[in-house]
Amino acid sequence: MQISYHGHSIVKIKTGEFTILIDPFINGNKLTDLVVENEKPDVILLTHGHNDHVGDTVEIAKANDALVVAPNELAIYMGMQGLRTHGMNLGGAKEFEFGTVKFTQAFHSSSYQTEDDEFIYTGMPAGILFTAEGKTIYHAGDTALFGDMELIGRRHPIDVAFLPIGDNFTMGPKDAAYAVKLLNPKLTIPVHFNTFPPIEQNPEVFKALVLKHEVKIMTPGEVFEC
Numbered sequence: 001m002q003i004s005y006h007g008h009s010i011v012k013i014k015t016g017e018f019t020i021l022i023d024p025f026i027n028g029n030k031l032t033d034l035v036v037e038n039e040k041p042d043v044i045l046l047t048h049g050h051n052d053h054v055g056d057t058v059e060i061a062k063a064n065d066a067l068v069v070a071p072n073e074l075a076i077y078m079g080m081q082g083l084r085t086h087g088m089n090l091g092g093a094k095e096f097e098f099g100t101v102k103f104t105q106a107f108h109s110s111s112y113q114t115e116d117d118e119f120i121y122t123g124m125p126a127g128i129l130f131t132a133e134g135k136t137i138y139h140a141g142d143t144a145l146f147g148d149m150e151l152i153g154r155r156h157p158i159d160v161a162f163l164p165i166g167d168n169f170t171m172g173p174k175d176a177a178y179a180v181k182l183l184n185p186k187l188t189i190p191v192h193f194n195t196f197p198p199i200e201q202n203p204e205v206f207k208a209l210v211l212k213h214e215v216k217i218m219t220p221g222e223v224f225e226c
Contacts, residue, residue, distance in 0.1 A: 007031030025055030047141030049122025073123030099132030106143035164192035166199025177209035
C-alpha cells in the first residue's frame with residue numbers, strides 16, 4: 001500500500017488495484033501539490049461536508065466515475081449533484097472491492113456552503129477507518145479530542161493515523177498528542193494545519209509532545225509505503 005499526503009487533510013491511498021482519495025480540497029488549498037485535472041481516483045472518501053474537505057469532489061468524481069463514500073446526508077447531497085455514491089453512518093462498516101470502510105464519530109460540525117451562500121446540512125461529521133491489504137488507516141477528519149478514541153484504538157489496531165493539529169476549529173497540538181496516546185497507532189501524521197491563518201501551527205511542537213509513538217511530518221506530495 002502506498003500512502004501520500006497532499007496538504008490540509010488530503011490523503012491518497014494506492015493499493016494494488018485502486019486509488020482512494022480522502023477529502024480532496026485542491027482548488028483554494030495553497031499547500032497542495034495536486035491539480036484537479038490530473039487526479040484519477042476510483043473512490044473518494046469524505047469525512048464531512050465542509051467545503052475545505054468536500055473540495056473538488058464533484059468535478060473529480062464526474063470526470064472519473066469515481067464512487068463517493070460519505071456520511072449518509074452528504075452522500076445524498078453528492079448524489080443530487082450527479083455523482084455515484086454510497087451513504088453510511090457512524091459505527092457502520094462495509095466491505096467494498098477496494099477495502100473496508102468504517103465511519104467513526106468525530107466531534108465537529110458539518111454543512112456545505114453553496115455558491116449562493118446557502119448552507120446545506122450534511123449529516124454527522126465522521127472519522128474514517130480504512131482497511132485494505134492487511135493495514136488499517138485512521139483519518140480522524142476534523143474533530144475535538146474525545147475519550148472514545150481509546151476504544152477506537154482497542155477495537156481497530158491502527159497502522160497509520162492522520163490527526164488534525166490546527167487548533168481553533170479542531171484539536172490543537174496538545175490535545176492531538178493526547179489522542180495519540182489513546183489511539184496507540186504505529187505511526188501518526190499531523191494534518192489540517194497552516195492552510196489558513198487561524199490554523200497555523202508548527203508540527204514540530206506536536207511531534208515533541210508525542211513521547212512514546214512515532215510521528216512523521218509529511219510535506220505535500222510526499223509518499224511512503226505501508
